[in-house]
Amino acid sequence: MVDLIIRSGHILDGTGSPAWKGDIAVDEGKIVEVKDSIDMHAEYELNADGKYICPGFIDIHTHSDFSLLANRCAESSVRQGITTLVTGNCGHGPAPSPDRGLGKQITFGYSENFNTDFGWDHFAEYLDDLFSPGLSVNVAPLVPHGSIRLAVMGYDARPPTRAELEKMKDYVDEAMSAGAAGFSTGLEYSPGKHADENELSALCSVAANHDGIYASHIRDRADTFMESVVESLNIIRRAGCTGQLSHLAPRPYARGEFDQVLETIYKARDQEGLEIGIDTFPDVWGPGPVVTLLPPWVYEDKPDKILDRLKSPDVIDQCRETFNNPTNYLLRLGGFKSFYLTCSRSYPDLVGRNFQEISEIFGLDHTETIFKLLLAD
Incomplete structure (x- = not known):
């Protein structure tokens, strides 16, 4: 008697060998037997017919x-x-x-x-x-x-x-x-x-x-x-x-x-x-913090100094040039329609919208929109 038997699955063992149909017995958290057919009883059995079994x-x-x-x-x-x-x-x-x-x-x-x-x-x-x-x-x-x-x-x-x-x-x-x-x-x-x-x-x-x-x-x-x-x-x-x-x-x-x-x-x-x-990725999209759209000198500092900059109209004006003539690798990937808000404590109703839409909702330009989102959270 073992704890678990997974029966009739297509087993991929991680060695690169082709899948083969068989059973797997597990007892006390460990695999104790892998065979074409296991002739024993278990406290619990799973029918994996038509499914694949593989290492994590x-x-x-x-x-x-x-x-x-x-x-x-x-x-x-x-x-x-x-x-x-x-x-x-x-x-x-x-x-x-x-x-x-x-x-x-x-x-x-x-x-x-x-x-x-x-x-x-x-x-x-x-x-x-x-x-x-x-x-x-x-x-x-x-x-x-x-x-x-x-x-x-x-x-x-x-x-x-x-x-x-x-x-x-x-x-x-x-x-x-x-x-x-x-x-x-x-x-x-x-x-x-x-x-x-x-x-x-x-x-x-x-x-x-x-x-x-x-x-x-x-x-x-x-x-x-x-x-x-x-x-x-x-x-x-x-x-x-x-x-x-x-x-x-x-x-x-x-x-x-x-x-x-x-x-x-x-x-x-x-x-x-x-x-x-x-390694690489199959995705067109990827996550990232909104703050990385700004020049590094804005956010490379202690939190209180960063907040002071986010509140400064002069800093906003200085950052407009960054958005108008982007060298930032993220901004070079596409326009503001390519960036979507995925998390915001202050504006949960805007989650899922792109930054172009959010700019229009705020009635602000792109630079002011980024600063408003960051400062609010």
Whole structure:
């Protein structure tokens, strides 16, 4: 007698072999037998005829670092068959966070609406809060470069001093010792974009000493796509670690060099023996904070100073030039009809509308509309 038998399903075992029809027996939470037909009884049986049975999927690129604290059942993953999440991607995440205000700024998915404590300084403390009550999924956390740089240097757009670099290396070492699976960067965002190859190689080498991986949202996937890939490959070489290039797809306005980009990666892998993985996405749409439509100097600061800027008519006037002659990678993707509001505490009735429609409802221009939405929330 076992706890569970799943019968007559098409079994995909994860080895790459073709699916085959069979039964699976589970007892005390473990698979104990897989056969064409299992001749035993179970407390509970499932008829999987016409369905596929496979190991849980691994989502290699998530930003669930904080949302898992608010929803430990992680239904949005489990209902898709995902049982393992890699978090801390793109150099963004909630730890280390000695300055709570800055830590919240660089955590994708953070919301006061969750009413969830943000109460840790170090990565190990964050992992204790994450894992100790239990989760419905496995998690492989990456330690984010952006969080580390904010903790040591804030938004300073300069190379670190020797002392600052050593402090950042200590943060990486501490996180890896606590259980991080690797080190991530987001070089298209602040503060990651202020780091050079030497800084990133030094930090990545610390992760490599713990057999950690390097996962990078590279610096650019349009105007300097090739240069950005070469930079990441150099970091992987210098650190001597496995690399993962995140969502490696060209921007719609990129030059036609994607084939050469892939050839460069394949050459590094096949001829040099570098361990490199890439991932991409099938979606046309993607989420992001509204504030990233603005110039970075508006939001790279303490919360009280950001609020002062959002209230300033002079700052609004300065930002109009950004919207009229966009260099921001998001604004270059399309007009305001391409951006939709998906969450707003102050204007829930506008959720689902695009920013062009919202501008017309407000009777404001695009720049004033962005500032009004941000300031209200």
